[in-house]
Amino acid sequence: xxxxxxxxxxxxxxxxxxxxxxxxxxxxxxxxxxxxxxxxxxxxxxxxxxxxxxxxxxxxxxxxxxxxxxxxxxxxxxxxxxxxxxxxxxxxxxxxxxxxxxxxxxxxxxxxxxxxxxxxxxxxxxxxxxxxxxxxxxxxxxxxxxxxxxxxxxxxxxxxxxxxxxxxxxxxxxxxxxxxxxxxxxxxxxxxxxxxxxxxxxxxxxxxxxxxxxxxxxxxxxxxxxxxxxxxxxxxxxxxxxxxxxxxxxxxxxxxxxxxxxxxxxxxxxxxxxxxxxxxxxxxxxxxxxxxxxxxxxxxxxxxxxxxxxxxxxxxxxxxxxxxxxxxxxxxxx
Numbered sequence: 332x333x334x335x336x337x338x339x340x341x342x343x344x345x346x347x348x349x350x351x352x353x354x355x356x357x358x359x360x361x362x363x364x365x366x367x368x369x370x371x372x373x374x375x376x377x378x379x380x381x382x383x384x385x386x387x388x389x390x391x392x393x394x395x396x397x398x399x400x401x402x403x404x405x406x407x408x409x410x411x412x413x414x415x416x417x418x419x420x421x422x423x424x425x426x427x428x429x430x431x432x433x434x435x436x437x438x439x440x441x442x443x444x445x446x447x448x449x450x451x452x453x454x455x456x457x458x459x460x461x462x463x464x465x466x467x468x469x470x471x472x473x474x475x476x477x478x479x480x481x482x483x484x485x486x487x488x489x490x491x492x493x494x495x496x497x498x499x500x501x502x503x504x505x506x507x508x509x510x511x512x513x514x515x516x517x518x519x520x521x522x523x524x525x526x527x528x529x530x531x532x533x534x535x536x537x538x539x540x541x542x543x544x545x546x547x548x549x550x551x552x553x554x555x556x557x558x559x560x561x562x563x564x565x566x567x568x569x570x571x572x573x574x575x576x577x578x579x580x581x582x583x584x585x586x587x588x589x590x591x592x593x594x595x596x597x598x599x600x601x602x603x604x605x606x607x608x609x610x611x612x613x614x615x616x617x618x619x620x621x622x623x624x625x626x627x628x629x630x631x632x633x634x635x636x637x638x639x640x641x642x643x644x645x646x647x648x649x650x651x652x653x654x655x656x657x658x659x660x661x662x663x664x665x
């Protein structure tokens with residue numbers, strides 16, 4: 332695909348924005364189950380052409396709005412096998428895993444139908460997303476990460492409609508190390524890893540691991556020729572807008588030298604603040620913390636730190652994408 336070929340030049344690609352934010356704005360109850368934005372797909376007859384439900388129309392509208400992008404996520408971030416079983420009250424079995432993979436395939440094909448010319452990202456949420464700890468990295472011990480991810484990963488590995496696999500919002504160093512040590516037999520398709528970092532420019536993963544240490548670990552894997560050759564991007568998502576740039580700059584500082592040329596992906600939150608009493612969102616008091624006021628100049632700074640894919644996460648919308656696109660176009664015009 333041209334996207335992968337172009338990663339080595341100066342081109343910058345546009346990723347999509349917050350899917351949950353969009354769907355909520357269209358009247359979809361994404362908190363109806365633990366599957367979040369994947370919930371509409373488990374409802375009866377969703378994939379039938381005769382279905383014209385509010386949820387289905389909202390997802391189609393979202394995908395249409397995202398056609399401005401180069402890459403679009405398949406709405407499967409929260410749809411891990413464990414939560415699929417929990418929500419549908421099923422037991423682990425060959426039959427339930429087969430049904431799960433069929434659902435993933437149907438969602439993937441549905442996304443492709445409305446995004447025929449885009450690069451589709453097989454979205455895989457971190458282990459923490461299944462236990463509501465993606466913003467702490469506070470995990471139990473002795474997790475078999477591969478077995479946790481395996482059903483979803485196997486489906487995406489073998490799907491012709493998945494162009495790249497995205498492991499998103501990783502907050503825990505042990506989880507990250509596990510994925511980094513999988514070979515091409517487990518991860519046979521191009522993939523990226525995106526980290527969940529602290530919000531106040533601490534330059535740390537959510538579990539407290541310094542990004543410098545993470546970069547050192549990755550660099551050692553490269554030097555020892557132990558890195559999975561399908562890893563094409565490293566990145567940061569679902570952190571505050573203000574901290575996203577310093578986090579990327581920190582990784583870039585240690586992962587770009589004469590031997591190593593890492594490429595990055597970044598898609599931060601909007602910077603909006605949630606009032607827990609009023610249950611409302613508002614712009615931050617410091618304008619520097621707001622994505623809306625700073626996208627264009629920050630896009631330039633992202634690109635200077637080797638970011639090849641830029642988009643938005645929570646509370647960002649297609650309106651943000653239009654501004655990011657403007658910033659990207661200004662870069663390409665030079």
